[in-house]
Amino acid sequence: MEKSKKVLIVTYYWPPAGGPGVQRWLKFAKYLPEFGWEPIIYTPENPSYPLVDETLIKEVPENLKIVKTNIWEPYQLAEKFSKSNKKFKGGQFDVGKNQSLMSKLSIFIRGNFFIPDARKFWVKPSILFLKQYLKENNIDVLVTTGPPHSLHLIGLGLKKELLNLKWIADFRDPWTEISYYKHLKLTSGSDKKHKQLEKSIFENADLTLATSYTDAENFRKNGANAFCVTNGFDKENTSTPLSMTDGKVKFTLSYVGVLEQLRNPENLWKALENLCKTNSDFSKDFELKFVGRIDDKILNEIKSSILKNNIRNLGYLAHNDSVNEMQNSDLLLITNFPNETSKGIIPGKLFEYLATGKQIISFGPKDADVETILDKTKAGKHFDYSEIKEIENYILSLYENWKSGTSIHNEANINEFSRKELTKKLSELLNKI
Structure with missing residues (x-):
């Protein structure tokens, strides 16, 4: 039997994180072994999640290897000063007349001082740790998934140091093209930095994944070798009682x-x-x-x-x-x-x-x-x-x-959108790079 290849997945969101961000790679990790790939998860030891769902822990495959290191985030400190920071963490914004002065200040700080986002402080320690880990464990492909898009900077840093590394940047949402980007109150310098970092990722990743057809097309226009693998569903045997x-x-x-x-x-x-x-x-x-x-x-x-x-x-x-x-x-x-x-x-x-x-x-x-x-x-x-x-x-x-x-x-x-079919499509891309 042919030996499985190894793919290391760098993700911020992992059970017990709740919400949609965790589902994509949780399901890929579930089905990848069926297609000849052994997934390994790299995730923070002490994250600050906007939503928690303890039941998702049961969905983590039993034999899945998970590697964790500590992260420092400014959110806990920021939440003491402004309730709106809890919203930012979950991707929500007060807009128009609903913005308080503190909310406006928080948005300005978030967009201009934490580029690309407040999880940026995990980038350098992760590059240092993973540089050694990738060599010692014979990892075939590295995947970074964002948001938070700072995780792609981990891939970018490793790619520059390990020239033979195969790297996939997975964009669950766009970076500078996402709708709330224009609400970040960016200075021209900050806007330029966001766009330069994004372009650098597109140009250096061996493969860029998008979750929609339009995003994949837009990424290609900006220099990425981009393909679309949408999100999907795992058919669940649930009863259908009346509401x-x-x-x-x-x-x-x-x-x-x-x-x-x-x-x-x-x-x-x-x-x-x-x-x-x-x-x-x-x-x-x-x-x-x-x-x-x-x-x-x-x-x-x-x-x-x-x-x-x-x-x-x-x-x-x-x-x-x-x-x-x-x-x-x-x-x-x-x-x-x-x-x-x-x-x-x-x-x-x-x-x-x-x-x-x-x-x-x-x-x-x-x-x-x-x-x-x-x-x-x-x-x-x-x-x-x-x-x-x-x-x-x-x-x-x-x-x-x-x-x-x-x-x-x-x-x-709708079978083409089942998680198993989508993982098959992902495995074919992994085999090609």
Whole structure:
């Protein structure tokens, strides 16, 4: 039997970290041995995670080798001065009139003093440690995955010192093209430094991975040898009990995950308000369910509207429980940043949504990659942030089907997005570099 090759994966997010950032390489690590690759994880000993999900520890493969070293982060110190730093850690920002003076100052410091991010202090110690580790353990390929994008600087440093090293830079989100980049209040010098570092990674990595088709294309334009391997789903055997509120069956629209101000679908809330005002049956039957962390400003605005009696806010749940809540829904909501540069963002939860067979309603720029996937799989409908009447008509048609007992289940073939199929695609790329 042919001996497995070794791939060392440098990742900040690892169980018990919660949220979508941990899922990608947790699942790749699960399936890589089936394709002739032995994964080894390198991760911080003492990270500062925005979300924790202890149940994910059970999903870590039993024989997986995990190497840890200490990290120093400024977040704990910063959180003493500003509550908003907890949001930054989770990728959330106060915007516009919601920004306090302390919030503005924190954003300025974050963007200009911690380049590319506040985990930068782990870079030099990791290069020093891994330089020796890679040699002693005969590692065939190094993978760095970001955000935090500072982890790519570990790969860049090692690549410059170990010329024969094969290195893959995995971008779960873009760096300078991500929507909140323009909200970092960067000086021209800081902006230049961010872009120079990003370009250096694109030019020096043997392979750059993107999670969307548009991102891969944009990375190639900027000098990267880029390929797209999307996120996906692990089919879970979950029951599908009915969604209940006060003993009554409800037509349920659910949002699962983190919802921040920059991705707030205000036109959806308006459409739902209109439906509740004009259709008493819909108002009585409808439930708006939130699972995860919803920005307080968004939640308070909805609670001050006619929708206040339709809301069920469950807060952050363990991953398996979140999947159950997806199953206990009729329509699943996904949102993206409204600007053109965000077309390539495909949130990881889209694929878990697909696996439920439920209909999906999506918001973002026109011709987004999410729209391409929804059209391809016939799993739902995508809207931009200017539409309202079209949204009302779509939701009303689904509600009427639900009311009459007509199935609104999606039977699309989505096997190409299974974690095992995606790991097979990844292994083929690993074999080629």
